[in-house]
Amino acid sequence: MGVKERREREKSETRDKILDAARELFVTEGYEGVSMRRVAEKIEYSPTAIYVHFADKNELFRELCHQDYARLAEVFQSSVMSTDPIDRLKQIGAIYIEFGLRNPNHYKFMFMTPHPAQELDDDDREMHGNPEKDAYAFLKWAVQQAIDAGCFRAELRDAELISQTLWASVHGVISLHIAKGCDAWVDWRPIKDRAEFMLDLSLRGLVREGLERQVKEGQ
Numbered sequence: 358m359g360v361k362e363r364r365e366r367e368k369s370e371t372r373d374k375i376l377d378a379a380r381e382l383f384v385t386e387g388y389e390g391v392s393m394r395r396v397a398e399k400i401e402y403s404p405t406a407i408y409v410h411f412a413d414k415n416e417l418f419r420e421l422c423h424q425d426y427a428r429l430a431e432v433f434q435s436s437v438m439s440t441d442p443i444d445r446l447k448q449i450g451a452i453y454i455e456f457g458l459r460n461p462n463h464y465k466f467m468f469m470t471p472h473p474a475q476e477l478d479d480d481d482r483e484m485h486g487n488p489e490k491d492a493y494a495f496l497k498w499a500v501q502q503a504i505d506a507g508c509f510r511a512e513l514r515d516a517e518l519i520s521q522t523l524w525a526s527v528h529g530v531i532s533l534h535i536a537k538g539c540d541a542w543v544d545w546r547p548i549k550d551r552a553e554f555m556l557d558l559s560l561r562g563l564v565r566e567g568l569e570r571q572v573k574e575g576q
Contacts, residue, residue: 372410374400376424379417384465388418388473415475422472423480425463429492430484432456442503443560443568449499450527450556453492457531458548469532496520509563519563526559527552 378399382391393414397404411417436452439445457464477485488495500523501516503509513519530552538545545551 368410371406375402375407375410375417376421380421380425380462380466383418383421384462384470387471388414393417418473419475419478419480421466423484425467426492427484427490428460428463429453429456429467430490430495433492433495434489442499442506442508443564445499446503446523446560447556449496450523450559451552453527454531454552457535461535464531465535468528469535493520493524496524508565508568510565513563523559526555530555 375396379391379396382395382399386395391414393407393411394404396417397407407417411420432452433449436448438448457468484490486494488498497516497520500520504514504516504519509519530548534548534551537543538548
């Protein structure tokens with residue numbers, strides 16, 4: 358490896374180290390509680406070294422958002438999806454839950470940490486509403502496919518409402534597990550059992566008469 362390649366690799370590794378430390382701090386201390394100096398202290402760097410990679414805390418926070426949300430979208434796009442609208446929604450829910458369980462720090466940053474109000478930047482606008490780059494847009498597309506195919510009860514036509522309700526149901530399972538999954542006070546059932554049960558209940562409450570069995574059996 359040449360000198361230039363080695364320097365580029367070291368630069369990338371340092372950037373990743375900064376991002377990982379910042380993600381953890383934003384989760385534990387909140388946006389307002391984090392400073393560039395605090396991030397530098399956590400990884401035992403000088404503040405000047407942090408500013409080489411990121412202009413300020415806002416840029417650092419945005420980069421984390423872009424990376425983590427893009428990572429979730431990539432997980433969906435790399436998965437082989439069923440052509441059946443209901444099966445596809447079950448897959449999306451299962452993949453989302455698996456992402457949260459495998460990446461708890463990322464999930465806490467993305468969906469369990471308050472984010473400051475910010476205007477969309479160019480990267481946001483490129484992702485927003487594109488099912489290939491925006492995980493929520495992908496879910497909404499899949500919900501609309503189910504509506505158009507006549508899978509849901511006739512009165513259920515609002516793709517936004519259905520998408521947000523399905524999202525809330527799986528988020529509840531993941532966030533409760535992350536926050537309280539080790540609490541000995543409750544005789545917890547296996548997380549995958551709880552997740553599958555929630556998906557089954559949510560979808561059976563949406564589908565038109567005659568499709569309940571398909572939801573249950575995954576046919």
